[in-house]
Amino acid sequence: MTRPAEHPDAEQGRLSALRRLLPFARPYRGLIALTFTGALLATLAQLAVPLITRRIVDGPIAGGDRGALVPLLGLALLFGTAEAALMFLRRWAMGNSSLAIERDLRDTLYQRLQRLPVGFHEGWSSGQLLSRATSDVSTIRRFIGFGAVFLVVNLITCVVVGTLLVVTYWPLGVAVLVTSVPLIAFGLGFEKRYNAQSRAVQDEQGELATDVEEAVQGIRVVRALGRSGLVFARYDDKALRLRELQLTKVRTLAVIWCMFEFHPQITLAVVLVGGALAVNAGALTIGGLVGFVALFTVLLWPILSLGFLLAQAQETASACDRVGELLDAPLTVADSPGVQPAEVARPARLRFEDVGFRFPGAGDPVLAGIDLDVAPGETVALVGATGSGKTTLTALVPRLLDVTRGRVTLDGHDVRDLPLAQVRSVVATAFEEATLFSMSVRENVTLGRPGATEADVTEALRVAQADFVHDLPWGLDTRIGEQGLSLSGGQRQRLALARAVLGRPSVLVLDDPLSALDVHTEALVERALREVLASTTALVVAHRASTVLLADRVALLQEGRITAIGRHSDLLAEVPAYRALLSSSAELAGAGEAGAR
Numbered sequence: 001m002t003r004p005a006e007h008p009d010a011e012q013g014r015l016s017a018l019r020r021l022l023p024f025a026r027p028y029r030g031l032i033a034l035t036f037t038g039a040l041l042a043t044l045a046q047l048a049v050p051l052i053t054r055r056i057v058d059g060p061i062a063g064g065d066r067g068a069l070v071p072l073l074g075l076a077l078l079f080g081t082a083e084a085a086l087m088f089l090r091r092w093a094m095g096n097s098s099l100a101i102e103r104d105l106r107d108t109l110y111q112r113l114q115r116l117p118v119g120f121h122e123g124w125s126s127g128q129l130l131s132r133a134t135s136d137v138s139t140i141r142r143f144i145g146f147g148a149v150f151l152v153v154n155l156i157t158c159v160v161v162g163t164l165l166v167v168t169y170w171p172l173g174v175a176v177l178v179t180s181v182p183l184i185a186f187g188l189g190f191e192k193r194y195n196a197q198s199r200a201v202q203d204e205q206g207e208l209a210t211d212v213e214e215a216v217q218g219i220r221v222v223r224a225l226g227r228s229g230l231v232f233a234r235y236d237d238k239a240l241r242l243r244e245l246q247l248t249k250v251r252t253l254a255v256i257w258c259m260f261e262f263h264p265q266i267t268l269a270v271v272l273v274g275g276a277l278a279v280n281a282g283a284l285t286i287g288g289l290v291g292f293v294a295l296f297t298v299l300l301w302p303i304l305s306l307g308f309l310l311a312q313a314q315e316t317a318s319a320c321d322r323v324g325e326l327l328d329a330p331l332t333v334a335d336s337p338g339v340q341p342a343e344v345a346r347p348a349r350l351r352f353e354d355v356g357f358r359f360p361g362a363g364d365p366v367l368a369g370i371d372l373d374v375a376p377g378e379t380v381a382l383v384g385a386t387g388s389g390k391t392t393l394t395a396l397v398p399r400l401l402d403v404t405r406g407r408v409t410l411d412g413h414d415v416r417d418l419p420l421a422q423v424r425s426v427v428a429t430a431f432e433e434a435t436l437f438s439m440s441v442r443e444n445v446t447l448g449r450p451g452a453t454e455a456d457v458t459e460a461l462r463v464a465q466a467d468f469v470h471d472l473p474w475g476l477d478t479r480i481g482e483q484g485l486s487l488s489g490g491q492r493q494r495l496a497l498a499r500a501v502l503g504r505p506s507v508l509v510l511d512d513p514l515s516a517l518d519v520h521t522e523a524l525v526e527r528a529l530r531e532v533l534a535s536t537t538a539l540v541v542a543h544r545a546s547t548v549l550l551a552d553r554v555a556l557l558q559e560g561r562i563t564a565i566g567r568h569s570d571l572l573a574e575v576p577a578y579r580a581l582l583s584s585s586a587e588l589a590g591a592g593e594a595g596a597r
């Protein structure tokens with residue numbers, strides 16, 4: 001499932017969404033205060049220059065008094081220098097605070113993504129998450145480091161300059177203010193339209209990122225099937241749609257910019273004509289008119305930039321909404337309040353008591369009435385047709401998913417009453433899909449147990465028959481290519497298995513982790529795995545004959561229920577459904593005969 005591009009909720013993306021940034025800004029309020037103070041003082045220093053100009057024109061220039069010119073010029077130079085210094089201060093404080101806020105937001109988002117349940121990640125496309133964690137966070141930083149400051153400073157400048165214009169010559173000042181009314185009304189109308197458009201663009205960018213990510217990840221499949229053209233056509237469709245959405249946004253922006261550019265020119269014409277008439281009538285001095293026009297030019301940048309800043313604020317509000325959707329997503333799998341670690345033996349007793357599981361929003365439960373008691377040190381294999389719920393059942397042990405009925409216990413403790421960190425340190429899991437990270441072999445193997453000793457690592461590599469790592473160019477310090485692509489599927493599975501068996505966990509959950517091994521390596525891994533399984537409680541999803549034979553007992557899963565449990569040979573002799581399942585797999589059937597002998 002991917003997130004929909006349209007968000008009909010009218011309240012979404014409104015400027016009020018910016019309030020979400022306040023908790024992130026609070027730790028840097030000193031720097032932010034310095035930014036605003038610097039920006040305001042710089043603007044005031046800038047305003048002083050037109051007032052001095054008026055004095056110069058009406059005083060030394062009109063009166064021919066050169067002596068009086070020097071102190072006024074000195075004053076103008078002083079204000080100019082102060083303005084430059086204040087701008088430096090503002091930029092320094094602004095850069096520091098915005099970059100710090102961006103880092104905090106990034107970290108919070110990353111930690112949230114790490115803590116969100118697996119079910120959440122299954123519901124979101126990776127491109128949407130990626131674009132929120134990268135481009136949306138950058139949009140927010142740009143606004144904090146630029147737009148927010150100038151939006152406030154420019155609005156204050158407009159109020160201060162407007163007041164000064166009225167004080168300087170009220171008829172012209174009032175005329176300037178009156179001409180601003182349609183501009184403000186236009187700006188407010190713009191907010192609603194631009195909000196929806198910028199949200200649609202940001203969502204479509206996420207969709208496009210998903211396509212790129214999938215195309216890169218699945219490059220082998222796409223090439224092998226010869227469907228590069230089809231994949232490109234799908235991508236191109238989305239790229240075209242993004243272009244259309246961006247063009248719509250650009251059109252809206254062009255109109256608003258046009259208005260904000262046009263307005264000051266018209267107003268300037270009104271000021272010049274009205275000012276000339278006032279000077280003629282003797283109501284205003286020439287210095288007064290020069291000062292008025294100079295003051296008005298100070299207003300040009302705040303007015304011109306208002307359109308751009310409003311657009312930036314709007315995009316940031318959408319970005320806040322999009323990031324907020326991740327920050328607000330419920331942590332359905334989390335530590336219960338006040339949980340304390342409890343004693344869990346090695347090996348531990350694993351029990352499923354009347355366990356049921358239903359995916360959120362799904363009709364029927366995937367698992368129901370599961371009762372299974374795995375004694376300490378025992379290995380139980382889960383066998384069942386595809387889609388019968390084997391992977392879902394194993395995911396309940398390390399709390400990748402939480403039961404929706406009943407409970408799963410470790411040595412009598414409900415896994416939900418133990419700290420998540422403890423559950424995940426006593427339960428080790430290896431999946432069929434062996435995911436490795438762009439780090440060294442050692443880091444990959446010790447990922448779940450950073451404190452493992454060199455001897456533990458060597459032992460785990462031996463059990464997983466992963467000794468090939470010693471032949472890599474830098475041995476255990478060799479960095480594995482992105483997603484482990486530089487290793488074969490079987491090598492990756494062996495490293496993932498070494499990661500799981502490292503340090504002999506209390507409970508080992510193996511979701512068909514030997515599927516990519518050749519027969520010879522599989523036999524070697526199984527021989528070594530037997531040693532580990534002898535001292536660990538294990539739940540093993542088995543599709544292959546040899547894996548079933550590793551187990552002490554086998555549980556047959558049919559449509560989410562355990563319909564039979566016992567020794568492999570007994571089930572084969574007594575349970576027709578088990579026999580039927582095995583007969584559909586030549587391999588299992590072979591094992592069945594071997595096991596029955």
Ligand SMILES: Nc1ncnc2c1ncn2[C@@H]1O[C@H](COP(=O)(O)OP(=O)(O)OP(=O)(O)O)[C@@H](O)[C@H]1O
Pocket residue numbers: 119122359362366384385386387388389390391392393
């Ligand atoms: N996120 C999900 N939302 C809704 N249903 C899901 C989700 N994930 C899996 N299912 C459904 O749950 C059922 C059990 O899936 P599960 O992966 O546990 O089966 P399995 O026995 O491990 O299958 P296989 O042997 O093919 O790996 C399937 O019908 C599957 O379609």
